[in-house]
Amino acid sequence: MSSSITDARRAQVQAVLDACPLIPVIAIHRPEHALPLARALVEGGINILEITLRTPFGLDAIRELRKELPEAWVGAGTVTSVDQYRAVEEAGAQFVITPGTTDSLFDYGLTASAPLLPGVATLSEMMRGYQRGYRHFKFFPAEVAGGVSALKAFSGPFPDVCFCPTGGIRKETASDYLALANVAAVGGSWLTPQDAIDQGDWQRVTAIARESLALLRNGKVC
Secondary structure (H helix, E strand, O other): OOOOOOHHHHHHHHHHHHHOOEEEEEOOOOHHHHHHHHHHHHHOOOOEEEEEOOOOOHHHHHHHHHHHOOOOEEEEEOOOOHHHHHHHHHHOOOOEEOOOOOHHHHHHHOOOOOOEEOEEOOHHHHHHHHHOOOOEEEEOOOOOOOHHHHHHHHOOOOOOOEEEEEOOOOOOOHHHHHOOOOEOOEEEOOOOOHHHHHOOOHHHHHHHHHHHHHOOOOOOOO
């Protein structure tokens, strides 16, 4: 196995992050909600969909959305083991996001078919991936781990690293993160409020997506 990530793989991750500055963190609690929820987000301008493995329905949702929404990037989140990584690849995930990262996940991601956005909370964790050639990371949990101030500090010793912060970010604060040069996109669950999903209020989901994109001040648009 290669000991360092390739430039081509870095480009794959960058392409995902460049597709849209907002990445919804989606937990599917009822299988029948997956497609209308995803369509509502896409209609609102969100074309990256992170389907988490927090529920038993994540894998089936990835399969369905890859078939029904070819115009969207569909990936897997909350991947915590190599076995899960392999399972989401088989389901068709176009990218993989982890909440934290083990050495085995770092190593598997070097040659996996779906590019990895590894989760880190500290510089020490990030440096383990950096040694393997990773230059894109999920920063989680963003607000608890220092938020905007931490990412500003990270840019000093590692100006070539790009982040997607997630965790505690709100519609009103997303633009603060995206204003940073080392932030390509932000993730959040505010884009998919559970009460709207339970009520099947897909128009509200679309409206939230549009409003969230309209609040961005630095020109990063889908």
